Amino acid sequence: MRRYYDITLPYSAKLPAWPGEPKPIIKPHARIVDGDDANVTRIDAAVHYGTHMDAPVHFIEGATGIDAIPVDVLIGVTLVVELVDVDIITAPDLIHMELPQKLDRILFKTKNSDLWNNLEHEFYTDYVALSADAARFLVERGARLVGIDYLSVEPFEDNNGFATHKTLLGAGIILVEGLDLRAVTAGTYEIACLPMKTVNADGASARAVLWQGA
């Protein structure tokens, strides 16, 4: 028997939005109670909201779009690591963990996950993220998918030229941000982390599920 963990945030207009980006507008296009045949919802939103993925073209003009990410990056074995007592994840933190030489997929559970105890909190600027040297470490270890439990892999207003994003995306690593890892502990899982297949888009809403067991 498999045990599944849905690590996706529920998508509504109540989640914190990235500063400067609009919250989604979710409204009815048709409603049975208004005499329509069916209920049909319409959503107007920036694609980097809630649980979402970043494609290389998010920060690198002309690079790969979210529709072109190979499926074998999006589905397979992932490591979940817990770093619950750090304010920023650095290369020394990762070296200290004695991670496998080949990382492939890795999700970071930090104290960020506790922020999702209140899904409707105001955007929190002091979230835990990856330093540029941690990003370089992940590139050297061959990561293809990197995930974290708040809305960016990069510290807020880090003033380093977006080095974390550019290092990871520049190496073709795909990012998943806004994960809810509260119910998950460190270990090895299968993951299906599937974004919308929007042509040439810089990112997309995604649904991310972990499981263990055959």
Next chain:
Amino acid sequence: MRRYYDITLPYSAKLPAWPGEPKPIIKPHARIVDGDDANVTRIDAAVHYGTHMDAPVHFIEGATGIDAIPVDVLIGVTLVVELVDVDIITAPDLIHMELPQKLDRILFKTKNSDLWNNLEHEFYTDYVALSADAARFLVERGARLVGIDYLSVEPFEDNNGFATHKTLLGAGIILVEGLDLRAVTAGTYEIACLPMKTVNADGASARAVLWQGA
């Protein structure tokens, strides 16, 4: 080694939209070439566009929304059947196929799939869909997920009170519509068919992937 089949349509404004529903508006919110830090796309769309799923509340007021579908419906073993020479799928067609007594998940490949040879075709009203008696057959066999390769499980303007949708959704069966099954043949696969987790929504864009092999 697994072999993956991405059975999701590429999402752009060029796909046919359901008559009366708007095509998505996909536009930049921020662009590197305009001096912004990153590329950020914004999408304004009805949720039943492209490859998407229907939740019971699409046709049944107060019923389950797309966020509440159990993950073990969305991931697992599925049957793909081919019915490439029919204009409508009826209960006798299904009885004739000698399907398993317990169906669980089933995807129908029909001549609809050939329509995706031109992704930008005008909405095609004569697509192959399920009759109401076929829907009742699927309910009796315990199906939990039913998919088809055009934009509705129900014949266009069938004037039967949306019996196909209401029979399936009324039994709690989740639908996936707008699949591209061109590259797939009949058989047994694993599927991950993951919709956006939009709270209480009647449907959602989905990414659907099949695979075979361990």
